[in-house]
Amino acid sequence: MTMNVVGASICDEELIVQGEARDIQLPNTEHVSQISVDIGGSLAKVVYFSRRAGTKGGRLNFRKFETEKIDDCIEFIRRLLEESRAHRPGHELVIKATGGGAHLYYDRFRDTLGVNIEREDEMDCLITGLNFLITEIPFEVFTYSETDPMCFEETPADKFPYMLVNIGSGVSILKVTSATTFERISGTSLGGGTLWGLLSLLTGAKTFDEMLEASQEGDNRNVDMLVGDIYGTDYSKIGLKSTTIASSMGKVFKKNVDKRQFRPQDISRSLLYMVSNNIGQIAYLNAQAHGLDRIYFGGCFIRGHPITMNTLSYAINFWSKGSIKALFLRHEGYLGAVGAFMKHRSSRRNSRSFTLTESLTQKLAATELTDVESTIAQDTLDVDAVDAADSD
């Protein structure tokens, strides 16, 4: 097929709850023609293209599974393949796979699905996916502030160089100097997996969404040690306000305190701040070292969560004194999967043909943008294919 696509729109119809939707019910008018998967340490992300019969259109679909339940992900893809084969018998599909799990689970995917699994480099896919989203999808990139939580950015004339901070279980930091040249310059093991792991032990929360929800009701000052707790006032000589966090969780370690007095909500807020602040600080220091003034934050850690984006933005703004910009993406969690998708021979060739549909502009203009989370959490992206030929 040639996915020469001239229109893309973002649908926010039904939300499929992560890991729960096992059935795939494509409308009769659609069929699946291309699939990619990005298998990380905690989550496996699937992107697939479903073509609308009789039209040039179709959509990119985005789905997440827990890596621990990789068999659910394989079963999901098996059904996609089944649908596809039913529609076009004899046409053999290829699956593009990236992330560590593309290696760890290679045999299992190949043996269960009986199709060709083509592995693509993880960092390459992240950048390919990001470049595609930045360049071709309008209303994809935005800055966050409390007063303007979703301020969309025009693609700048000089896209390069920039930095990508991809926050999954762990964090990778990449410097990107052109569409095809990049380098992993740093990273930290203090990432999403750290927050999820600590909070699942400390709060009993069962899902990351529960944790984020709890953090919204929490007050970190009940567990964090602030400058004011140590000084009684600001430490103004060196510019530390009394409200500055001096020590994350620093109020907890006291011998004669009943540990049960610390609320899960407060702990959730504190650790979310801790991890986000720390990533923001390390991102800033690396951006400074490499002279980069645009930082894209990607990965499933963010999930359009306002406190997370606010903390990352605040950290970058604080440390860089406003000279470096923190940028977010509506498809933040799918950079690698989208990049792997673009590696499908024909998609790649025509990737520059994705453009905005008018309907998207209007739809977004009418959206209550303060509700950033739900605006981000769409799971499909409508595209119109110029050439509907599904072979080649």
Added chain:
Amino acid sequence: MTMNVVGASICDEELIVQGEARDIQLPNTEHVSQISVDIGGSLAKVVYFSRRAGTKGGRLNFRKFETEKIDDCIEFIRRLLEESRAHRPGHELVIKATGGGAHLYYDRFRDTLGVNIEREDEMDCLITGLNFLITEIPFEVFTYSETDPMCFEETPADKFPYMLVNIGSGVSILKVTSATTFERISGTSLGGGTLWGLLSLLTGAKTFDEMLEASQEGDNRNVDMLVGDIYGTDYSKIGLKSTTIASSMGKVFKKNVDKRQFRPQDISRSLLYMVSNNIGQIAYLNAQAHGLDRIYFGGCFIRGHPITMNTLSYAINFWSKGSIKALFLRHEGYLGAVGAFMKHRSSRRNSRSFTLTESLTQKLAATELTDVESTIAQDTLDVDAVDAADSD
């Protein structure tokens, strides 16, 4: 008094267990003449000079209290003052105080002790104390490696510039360009208080020493997600070994796992690595940004603990590719208190007169230096005063 001192030696006689030794029993031949205190968020550090009657000698004594039990610290100082007054009636002592608690507890100290409390700036004291220790106390500064855990360093001809990373409840990072000029360039809230707080909740450990002990028996691979756990192998293209930690605590968040299966020892090791690695990385990035190639690590977090020093050293060496040196101190936790002590008018004037005694050289040469912890954990420093006159 004039503390013009020409000999200093380090005694490793009796170890007083932190916070437990409430009585002070100076030998009859000694009396206290100068006191300083550095009150941080978690620990209050006391330094006092006890003079040996009939000689020119005396010693610097080092004691720690939990800030939460600040009254124990005040009581301890009250007894020191009592001793001193008994020995020299009518002679009024001044206490030099620094750290946030010098402000927060100022009234309580003044009212309970009935003496003049002179407050000194915390950062200034840290640097004054560090410069004194670097310059005047031989066998104070060392580098750490597994094969040579305590490799002492000669004071370099060019001491400045250098960086100090002071790790208490939180972390302060200072750039020092001369004996009197310095700047707090960075810091992180992810410090000792974070580790102590998290481990007291997660492992039930009651003291930091218990936590460190547990960490020595732990295997972080049971809770950390390694590159090999995600990839099955190295990710050699970008230089990540399969043993590299991809996500601290990244193995914990799994829905169907009994959380009790995670051993306190493994969690302790993981979080000690996490905090130490992170501080090492942020220290490196700041050193790089400011062109500094010598980093002193101070603060009560380190406590001469081999895993901590090894992790900090490893992180600095890894990130800087060997170009930056991590330096440790035998009196790491007392920089601020020593600095405040040096602010006593006469001490400061004569601070350069502390020198090594021959006996110290011999004593250290005979020490089993592999036992770094006990070598570091001395609580006194013998000094010989040239001028025994106690007035001035």
